Amino acid sequence: MENFILYEEIGRGNQSVVYKGRRKGSISFVAIICSDKSKRAKITNHVRLIRNIKHENVVSFHEWYETSNHLWLVVELCTGGSLETVIGQDQCLSEDVVRGFAIDLAKGLKYIHDSGIVFCDLTPAKILLDGPGTLKYSNFCISKAEGENLEEFFLMSISQEAGLEDDNTLQINIKSLVQGSPTYSAPEVLKGEDTSIESDLWALGCVLYEMFSGKPPFFSQNASELLQLILNEDPPPLRQKVAPFSEPSPEFQSLLRGLLRKDPHERPSWDQLLSHPFWRGAFSEEEKLKEEDTFVSSSVETAYSNVTGQMLHSCSAPETLEETRTLEGVEAAGNKGQPLRNSLQLNSVAEFRPKSALDNDAREPVFLLSSCPAPGRSTMANHAVDRTSQSHEELLASQVNDLGSSIRELVFTDSDLTVTPIIDNSKVMKPAPVKFDSKTLSVPAYSGEKLSSLSPADWEAFVQQVCCLLHAAETSDSGPPRSKLNLLSYLCAVASHREAATRLAHSQLFPLLTPQLRAAPNWDVRTKVTRLLGLLSSHCVELKDVTPISEAVATLTELVRENFRNNKLKQCLLPSLGELMYLVARQEEKEEPPGGTWAIPAASYTVLMRCLREREELVVNHIAAKTVENICTTLSHHAKAFVTGEIGPLLWYLFTHSTVDSLRVTAISALCRVTRHSATAFQSVIDKVGLPAILDCLASGINRVQQYLLTMFAAILSHGANVQRLIQDRDLTAKVVRALESPFPMIRAKAFLVLLQVLSCSREVLLLCCNSRLVMYIERDIRKAAPGREEQSSNEYLSKCLDLLIRHMVQELPVLLDEILSALGNIVGRKHPSGAQAKQLKQSLPMIAVLLHMLTSQNYVKSIDSCETCLDGAIGQTPSEELIRNTLLAMEAITQHPPLLTPHHSTVVDSILPPLTSLASSNNVEWRMVSLRVLSEITLLLLSQELLGEGEVNSAGRDLLALITKALLPQCESLLLEPDPLPAYALKLLVSLTEHSSHVSRLVEESHLLPVVFQVISEQQGNPLGTTVQSAMALLSNLTGQKDVRLRPLYQQGLVEVICSWLIRVAALCMEREDKAMAKRLHGLLLSLLDVLHNVLKSTSAVVRYALQSQKGEDKGDIQAAEELLLINRPLAELSGLLIQMLPSRDPELYEEASQCLSLLSQLYGGDDLECLHPDNLQSLAQTLEMQTDPRQQRLLLRVIKRLVPCRCSGCLLGCRDPESGRTLMPLAAQQNSLVSTGTESLKWRHQ
Template sequence: MENFVLYEEIGKGNKSTVYKGRRKGTINFVAILCIDKSKRPEITNRVRLTHGIEHQNIVLFHEWYETSNHLWLVVELCTGGSLAMVIAQDEYLHEDVIRQFGIDLVMGLRHIHELGIIFCDLNPAKILLDGPGTLKYSNFSLAKAEGENLDEFFSLISGEDDLVESNNGTERTKCKIRARGSLTYMAPEILKGEDYSPVSDLWSLGCVLYEMFTGKPPFFSENHSALVEMILYEDPSPLKPQESTEQKPSIEFIGLIEDLLQKDPSKRLNWRDLLHHPFWQGAFAGCEKSLNKEKNRKSLSDNEICSPVITSELQQIGGRKSLQTSSIQMDSNQHQKSYKLKNPADLQPKSAQDLNSKESIFLLSSHPTPRTSLNVSHSSNVTRSAPPKGSSVSPQILKPTPMKFDLKTLSVPAYSAEKLVSLKGQDWNNYIQHLCSLIEAGEKTSGAPRAKLNLICYLCSVASHKEAATRLIDSRLFPVLTQQLRAAPNWDIRAKMIRLIGLLACHTTELKDDVPIAEAVTLLTELTRENFRNTKLKHCLIPALGELLYLVANQEEKSLQARDRWAIPSIAYTVLMRCIREGGDPVTNHLAAKIVENVCTTNSSPAQGFITGEIGLLLWFLFTHSTMDSLRVTTISALCRITRHSASAFQSVIDKVGLTAVLNSLVAGISRVQQYMLTMFIAMLSSGVHLQRLVQEKEFVTKVARLLESPSTVIRAKAFLVLLEVLRNNKEMLLLCCQTR
């Protein structure tokens, strides 16, 4: 049995964690997914569909293992993050980039359909990028073979684990919930009760292409019923020129989107027309030859599941099609693969020792990972990367996990967020008054604390709705929460209140002048300082504090003026600086650095509060001494955003550690680190800080010039801008640049 070395955590889901790993004794890096056993049906489905697939646009599956509490998947490592992350960061993509990405998507999906598989839940989050930027289909958990019932398969797999505990009706409901995909990308015919088919995947493909151009899916609503109505009966908004570039969509691209988003599946593009669409500019030329070769191919036997390409297009084209034969054409044996699994024992993971065992198959490494272009940010249970400045999406520190509450014992009507927002006048005032009275009530009776916890959990569940959060934070409820937070008798209730305050701050879109944010910030700061040696409590307090700081910074930037009741006390900055300097654990360090990064995306007084003489050196120390790429990226990003406000922050780093040490970090850094460091050099040169020294420094010019060979377009562009600033002030360096180049 092979052993694997686990490096840093590079992703986290509801019941799964993704690690960067390495097969022991080799230099082959992989992604290792640790998944709760409650996901066994989905994971088994993923393994049975992908374990034999080798294709450039599909994440390669290696093997899987089982321990007492978890399933472990070893798959290809994709260092570029997800397509969803790229869209969120860039806001939109240019049409030429969409064409390149689209070719990858079409090639991968074509191959999947050729194998007799329907992806079923095609969305940007399930598409990953490798280092060179190739798109790969990743998560096949909800995919299925053509003609099969996925609910029945899940029931078959669940039978060994939990079927005994459930009656048949409950189990069928559970499986149907499992089999549901993302509603936003779901085809109309699926919503009408029809089964998934190749053409429903093509609808989802159209949604993804649309989102790449506009930055948002063609149909979106936070209300489930409204979203269904939009998909079934409304047309998507027309593709408009992108604001910053005025890039107009081409007629070919508009036509492609319209043909893919036909609500009638019989009118939607089929594979032949898709491959020959003019938008691709002949990228799939030569497919006719492979089509003709396969025209008379014998169909599969009755006891096997047929390819969806055959079942959906055989009458039209007389056979199956293939893309470029050099890269994705399959032999006849691969076409005849059957995915039926009559006995769950036929597909079982390898047995492995638990992680606590000395013979563990997955060994946790205490050393930093060797340098790679890892662009996937660390995702602990409370952090996520901030989007670029100017994004309309708030860089959240709190992960919006749903809160469960007991409907039967709830002391107020359990209104949905939509119903809550619709309350007007006296109805709203009465409801808020009732909430406040329950929260302020004493806890002398035995069931009072539990009732209050249940109420706060309910409020957490509706606080993720933007309009509801905005109305609640502007009401009397917010100051009551702040007052009761100090008076709460135990930390169970305090933790839930802190969570609620953070969620309200996270999802609020507009803040009134009289909301007492300063009091809440002061209280959270005091609690953090009082419990500074308690790591668990710090992890609870700091995210909510960060959300309040970002809310104030964001609202202040929008209104262009500060408010007295929003004033952030200086002690809040002092405590967060201390968390960076002596946080005691990587998560606390990461949370504090993430707050600095987020707040400093804005031009506001809270951002200015972080600009001190020591901030640059604190972040640099954390950057150089961290062993996790994700934490290193966050700290250098925070320093970059600070430098945009004040170039002296980066200047102090160079003065303290020396230019050579900084340049060595630039050369050895991963892609995102290099981008941020080049941005800081541009800011310094533009502001005149260290100008004469840098433009005369040959080592600096030489190392930046070598980055012109980087595979990253962004790094090449930023390196060019640095050299441009150098040459504007010292033309004699032009010869050195040419010689280095």
Template structure:
């Protein structure tokens, strides 16, 4: 009881006191019953019947405990008191209220009857009201399973408590008196000595409805004998309300009571939630809508939200499979020393397969430990399997059987049995633990036991589908009650799996045997590092032994990772990696149960267990995010968080890796990335911005290393999301409004790592957003917000950003490329922000590596700027565009034309194509200005030709590119020929043959070859026009070039 806090007393009964209580660390209030141990049979009966029931009209059982003097029962708290109190206070209730209450009573009773449970003692004092007015059945002390002898059960429990057969006759008499219910509501057949049945419960229900309406039971007297006589021989009077002002009972209500209060049980009506006439339901009203609907086991995970009540209901259905309950004969084994033990265990196993009175006879206090003793001490596998199977089936009837085992031999001893090499034993053990968790026995201890959880995790490697399915089910129970285990449950086996993976990658054994010295030494270094790890050393050494069976796939793998592999303790024991192990197992088995594949029974069961686990984890993520947000909000703006806030941060922030592992999983990612998720993520980024700026201090609370890890994991989560652009398509405005602003702010961080990380995320996200096709209205709004954000916050920082070392300028320029490519307004913004000189400075600083990422981004940005119709080309020319393009084109073309350059040839070709586009746009612009000036001059309109002359003068260095454009014409890529020829044509139109190098014999030979190979007349004409302009006589040309050009043309003709 140390987990609960007791408040005021809220009720009292015979040897029982009821308190209002609260579970420590939560705001979950409960009702706690403190009972003398003499009522053990009643309390045990209550627990065994209700521990699996979750229904809105039945009080939920949570846990029970035993102290030296008392039994403690923890159940759902109902704040409205009992129905008995309501009747005493109001004297009688109107028929419409009785109808509403009757719906709850019939719904709850019908659910019990479907489960084979008889309440046996329905009375107003055992019906409780929840706050909204919902009625709930409580106090199952005298309830029983249909066909069961409750006296025998009570006697059995009482005998175990008494410690023997002493006073057996006295005990039986005492028990017989204890199982009698209230005589006022008892059915005639019970008075005559018959057994309780559904009909007797319906009789009691009729008495209760009658009393609610009239204020008194149908048969009432101060004398018990008179009451019994009335029940047996008299008919009840029509119900009349005490308050004469209230209307009389309707005919439907009277007919209902007549059907329920039939002295012959065969004639009694049996209303169910589906019989609309039962309590005068209006036409079309269906009580089934109030019942919890169980979804199909194969329901898609992406379906509606699954309530915890439905989740646990479906989980209970999965505890026992058909294979757990198969009846098999005993096979004689001559090697068995004591065949009688095997026969006894087999009898218990087979009889307890079904719910029957015979099975109840095996439920004793010693049956569990006896079967466990057989299981642990037998040397024959068949007997061990039979013993644990019998214990499993006994536990299905009474969880206390396995509870007695744990209390006698200890939990650790039981947990070690999970490591059995027999798959059937593993399955039965998992079933036993699942049954324990489902009924709340040892719940708090099991969900906190790390050895237990790590053992369950190791069973996920089992070759048996059923074993893995049951392991998933156990983990689901653990995660429901202990969210932190989502991170920590795999910690015990994380080192083993990681090391095994590293060694498999390295193919260690064969690498060690390799004839290549550096491969052999690399493998040995890795293995030695692994073996030096202290944590889990025995398991790691076992993992090393596995490498002897590994297959060497790539010797060079060792070379790539031998110097990069680091095995620090903190990495392998980090919660971040631990969470990924469970996700890895889920993904593996999800692929095996993919819809569309032919499912075997084992795979179907595995699929159902996986579906529930996945749905729970998906539904748990918003709660995890909410806790993280609350913890950060509480310390926001504080330099020195309080002790409570520090504790909250230490509890919540370590859960952040769950976020990363779910968004990187193909199973979880489509389900968890929603608008709500992105909003929460953006809010977390806002808090990180506050931490980074120094407004909030969490380093002192969780340590600087943990703080950096939290920020890194958070940013990595969004990096994983943007790898799948389709996820952002429907949430474009959410990303722009809530995620990008804090990312922009983090670009200004003093931390170089966060600045670079944020800038990279910002540039990649922006590229995705501007490339997506969305609704026009949404697109305009989000683009405006994005443009304003970058203009007001980010662009003022570009002067500093572009001067930083690589790769910072590359990501900054990539952002500008994305924006200028799809938004003409941003082109003007770049010009107005005076970024052009900064961009040209970047070119000068990185000109030695023309194929680097930074230069690629610069060239792409210049391409967008010169291609935009609204661009201020005059400004670009004045600030040195021509000289930079000449230098870039010269270096890039030289790389492409160099036959010995094979490493960067493909990248250089891509850059060359972009530079050709830039050159063509520049020449087209110059040509249009010159053409307009000539037209104005020719028409005599007096146009200013000075601007055109100045532009021709600025562009004249481009003529140096003619000698590079001509060798590019024979390029294999037809697009390069097309753009190069167009650029060359415009150049010679503007400047003719002013560059003597263009008439070199090599260039003329190139033209001759092209004229001979090109078959398209348009291309031939273009080449001839270029040659004609080049060889046009000018005084400054050399005669040799002119004559060689004439020979070329004549020879072609």
């Protein structure tokens, strides 16, 4: 169990929670299901059936565990959600998608049936999708072995778990447990027949119908109407009510008609189903052989995993975690039709149990919870946006007004105050069975329901008869009072019904019972009377003022005192005494105002306190502690009677010295509820045993113990008692932060609440908490804080605690910054600060790390307000390298949120960019890199705003331009000549400066930066995948892409040679690389190079076109300039063949760039490249024409071919090239006859 780490919650049901988990020491992620033990029968059945199944369309089962409160299953992780979710989101699916999904469903269901299993309840909710989209069957809780009676198995399972031999005493409706969804149930199942393979095929048809249409074939909110539809009506015509509105094919309709036949014998067999034309040959013989091979190999893997100990089942009684052995003997799949049937039958459920930690103190949690937030998403940002409900706004408003009162309201929750019975509590002692003989009973053996519904006259007659029988039995002297015992046993049985118990407590029977405690002839009768009083008190809903409760309490108290040395009698008397006292306490709590209608003698409290002492028997201790726990749950004056100086140490002794977990939990729960009435109870424990001993118990694995201890710490801190002593102990903070790793939301919420109170008393602890990953824990839990429909009690509470903590931490930031700036301001200009100033610096400066922690959290950063905070004051004299580093990182975090910088355009330019620019030339390499990164982000944001006309464009834009001209650009030359990695950061800054500003681009062209940039590119020949080359090519793309660009300075630095050499080299690397990460980087570099080439050719084309237009004017200067430019760029014509090879790429962006460049080259140079019509290139052109269906792209390609072909001599072409190369283009060109006639004529000439 401790081999797994829990991450976030990914699903929740009525009695189960699904977590994402990971096996320690590996990157194998799994799904971990935490289920309530009330579902043991279903979970056992699921594991029994699925443990040996290994198939791609069935969710794999790994292992399962048992703890004191839950069952844990480790299964395959499916990240795609359920099929029900997919249908709900898309509303309907196309037939092709349905076919793909249906193939997975059919494969999986056939394998399940071949394994001897009937799925029984096939619904979209039980079908999951993994990451690649494979459908998998997931829930076998009410599935069964073929021919098996599932009700008998469930009955056997529940009977053996309850330890009962008589099934008549088991009051459970088994039918409700095994009943599936009626919407997908076959007609024969609704008529009462057992589920079968045919009924599974009906359900499969329903699921296919629903995938296509969005709704099941038979649907109604009314159960009886739904039953009539399934039994008597045909399914509605198959149609889609939302886009794409496609019509089903005849094959699909034929398949559904066969699957949805009312008569199960008319439904297709598996052979008929798999040969249906709807599948289009998906289930051919080769596929069947492949499935069988997969099945055999998976069976071998399963057998091997059993040998090596990877399967984790226990075949015997529960053992400790360290001693648990793996399940042996998992049988490999046999022949078709009987692969796993032998492993499905169990003679006894006890033979098949999960791994257990019950002998290991039942310490939950058994899985560790990861502190990492979910990858790929900002949970705190989502939370900050989503939580805008009115209730949260009201909560936040109350926090501002009174943080203390808000905390006190959250200390105790309903989860801390749950109440369980004192009498007949199996965790205290095993209850004696209530049996009576209805044949010898002298009164009608009415059930509890019948008694509660009797008319007043019948009820009065029944009570009179009971009272007469009890009185007659009391006055009779003949023989043992068997009839009286039988009558009392019957009354005990019906007293478990709430309404019947209330009517009996209000009747004249109750006053008759108290005298029986003294007058009964023997202890057998007294025991029965005592138990009856306890049961009536436990199940009674309300009391009348005339009910003689006080007399019963006094009598039972006297009996306990008289028989105090008799443990057996005390075990009999104390539960009823406790129930009576708790009944009085909760009834008086309801009164307005609370009164004292029923007096409880002080001796009763004294007796219970004596029963808590260490020399008493454990069961007696447990009953007394349970009584204190229940009574102190109320706010009546009876609870305050237990607030004494010794109650805390007594309960703590029981908690620490008991070996029974249930008694330990009861004792600590009772102490928690006493602390609710008086914090001194827990304070007395701290004073006596010491805080370290209590903190050691906080690390216990029992989740209820952690919850109660954290609640008591929150209570004592909220009352302000000895707060300074607690917060000065650093171990308290460390242990509470450690509790944030618990998988239980309630424990994490309590830990957040305790930390909030510690932080509100000591601001210095905030740094310790942040260094202990507090912000990461908050990031993880923010996503779960919004309450859902089924987790109101935990996640809503977690949400409130987080709201308080986040608001407090955000409010602390301005105070921290004021202290830091004050400390720095005091030493400005002082060479030797005083001792007091040095002490202030040591205390305040490290707190800058808190700002960094909170700014890197996307939840806090949206709440922090820096209206008048300027960093100029903090950078007068550098007091600490750590201060500057954290300040830089904090500024970098702010740049990730552009909306925060937008309102402060002038402040950023005037107060933040200058010191960042100065840090870019410092001697500290780390500061230089971070400052360059921050400058890149800020300048990119500001220049883009200036381009769009946002912000203070006129004034701030001029200031920014002056800063770039005078400070940034002069530094870039020296930065580019520095060793790696500084040139990469400098180039990234230049990319940001030139991306949105043509003016900055011209400044770069006119500066001395271009030679240095080309020098850096030449030095990176051995590292084409580095970020330096990426940034350099992006810079060239920005420079060449500006309007009215002057390319001559770039030509002088060898731009054409750079384009040719790097484009050829990168294209070759793209063909060789198979690593996806490297291929992605090369693809980006290739696009940048093509963009540079396109910009150069486009500029050249514009010059040539202008020269041709001005040729009539005989302007020889323009013509000469165009000729020179064509001559300079002539080496680029050699790239035509390379560009042709890029055209068949399925990447639209790559095709677009390559085709545009090829078109411009063909316009400027035609077919000057002798290799442009190589057979491989012709084949690429033919393939591209086949792929492109857009007429515009087809015209573009044909024009390119037309320009390339005429420049080649036909004799030379046919003499040195394969004529078939030309013929490959002819049919394609003929198809485009209607598009470009000139292109077609050219192709005909080429063929001739």
